[in-house]
Amino acid sequence: MFEWMAWTLPVAVFFCAIVAMLVAMTVWELKSPTVLRRGFLPIATTRGDRLFIGLLAAAYVNLAFVAVSERMVGWFGLEEEPSIWLSFFASMALLALIMRKG
Amino acid sequence: MKPVNQKAWLLILPVVLCVAFSAILPLMTVVNYSVQDIISPERRVFVGTEWFKSVMRDEDLQGALLRQMTFSLAVLLVEIPLGIALALSMPAKGWKSSAVLVLVAISLLIPWNVVGTIWQIFGRVDIGLMGAALAALGFDYSYTGNASDAWFTVLLMDVWHWTPLVALLCFAGLRAIPDAYYQAASIDGASKFAVFRYIQLPKLRGVLMIAVLLRFMDSFMIYTEPFVLTGGGPGNATTFLSQYLTQKAVGQFDLGPAAAFSLIYFLIILLLCFILYNWMQRVGTADKTGAGHG
Numbered sequence: 584m585f586e587w588m589a590w591t592l593p594v595a596v597f598f599c600a601i602v603a604m605l606v607a608m609t610v611w612e613l614k615s616p617t618v619l620r621r622g623f624l625p626i627a628t629t630r631g632d633r634l635f636i637g638l639l640a641a642a643y644v645n646l647a648f649v650a651v652s653e654r655m656v657g658w659f660g661l662e663e664e665p666s667i668w669l670s671f672f673a674s675m676a677l678l679a680l681i682m683r684k685g
Numbered sequence: 686m687k688p689v690n691q692k693a694w695l696l697i698l699p700v701v702l703c704v705a706f707s708a709i710l711p712l713m714t715v716v717n718y719s720v721q722d723i724i725s726p727e728r729r730v731f732v733g734t735e736w737f738k739s740v741m742r743d744e745d746l747q748g749a750l751l752r753q754m755t756f757s758l759a760v761l762l763v764e765i766p767l768g769i770a771l772a773l774s775m776p777a778k779g780w781k782s783s784a785v786l787v788l789v790a791i792s793l794l795i796p797w798n799v800v801g802t803i804w805q806i807f808g809r810v811d812i813g814l815m816g817a818a819l820a821a822l823g824f825d826y827s828y829t830g831n832a833s834d835a836w837f838t839v840l841l842m843d844v845w846h847w848t849p850l851v852a853l854l855c856f857a858g859l860r861a862i863p864d865a866y867y868q869a870a871s872i873d874g875a876s877k878f879a880v881f882r883y884i885q886l887p888k889l890r891g892v893l894m895i896a897v898l899l900r901f902m903d904s905f906m907i908y909t910e911p912f913v914l915t916g917g918g919p920g921n922a923t924t925f926l927s928q929y930l931t932q933k934a935v936g937q938f939d940l941g942p943a944a945a946f947s948l949i950y951f952l953i954i955l956l957l958c959f960i961l962y963n964w965m966q967r968v969g970t971a972d973k974t975g976a977g978h979g
Contacts, residue, residue: 587726588714588717589718589721589723589729590717593720593733594713635959639955639959646741646949646952650741650742653738
């Protein structure tokens with residue numbers, strides 16, 4: 584029944600990760616409610632705010648990487664374009680940083 | 686902490702279901718299309734991040750984005766000061782005030798595509814009032830042939846259409862300033878400019894923020910008016926983001942790149958909305974602390 588919408592496995596994994604994140608955040612919130620606090624971000628944030636900001640920042644990091652990865656070959660003398668996994672891990676690290684210290 | 690009854694959340698379940706069907710599922714479909722090359726309903730290939738690459742490196746898109754930013758900034762630079770000036774010069778009381786309010790609001794009631802058509806005719810050199818007048822004054826004006834003329838006309842059209850919104854917001858903001866402030870200013874012998882600079886402008890902060898952000902978001906998503914007026918031309922001088930997207934998705938039926946581009950557009954709007962939301966909230970709290978001091 585999903586055939587006509589052309590669903591693919593990576594997209595399914597992506598959305599499962601998002602749903603898992605939402606569920607995990609809900610459980611976390613129930614176990615220990617979040618406190619509004621101020622980190623290095625210019626506004627006071629709750630845990631959910633930081634997740635949102637972190638995910639948005641992660642998306643921008645990946646997009647920026649994709650935009651310049653072609654030019655990186657010239658900049659760093661690479662033999663082929665750097666893998667998108669590099670920016671994926673960088674963006675996840677950024678997400679973790681924003682979640683903890685933001 | 687007082688325990689809160691969370692059962693009310695169940696009442697929004699129907700809305701959640703509707704939104705899931707009308708917004709979330711389609712958005713998921715867009716994400717799904719953005720990683721595939723849909724050749725035909727039967728034939729499709731998974732391409733990973735290829736579309737994002739091609740879209741992010743697309744010079745036409747970068748051009749459209751740059752034009753969009755320039756346009757939105759120009760809109761703000763013209764409409765905000767003009768709106769404030771208009772609001773300051775509007776009569777405050779009596780039938781004149783009502784009459785001016787109605788007159789000012791008229792352009793806001795006109796549908797977008799009609800605004801485009803109005804200006805299309807208005808700017809024509811043969812039959813349009815503005816076009817013919819400019820031609821008679823010796824200007825070589827043509828919004829279909831000259832890129833800067835097209836820009837000027839699109840910008841003027843947006844200013845004509847939306848400055849009244851800024852003016853009405855500011856007018857409401859000005860009316861909310863208590864008389865005591867003006868009395869204190871006149872006792873101090875403050876000049877008109879000082880009254881504006883130290884009373885009216887700070888008190889307008891809240892509405893101005895809303896006006897700036899509303900106009901920024903709206904102009905960022907502008908489609909109909911330039912589409913009707915110039916069709917994005919001459920060349921692609923007035924092709925803004927949403928029109929470029931439509932060309933891709935509907936015109937050329939490139940679902941993959943169009944989906945990738947929509948997601949990028951979505952991310953830009955999401956970021957702007959987030960900033961808008963936080964800014965407006967902060968304006969609210971700033972006003973509260975201000976009231977506490979005063």
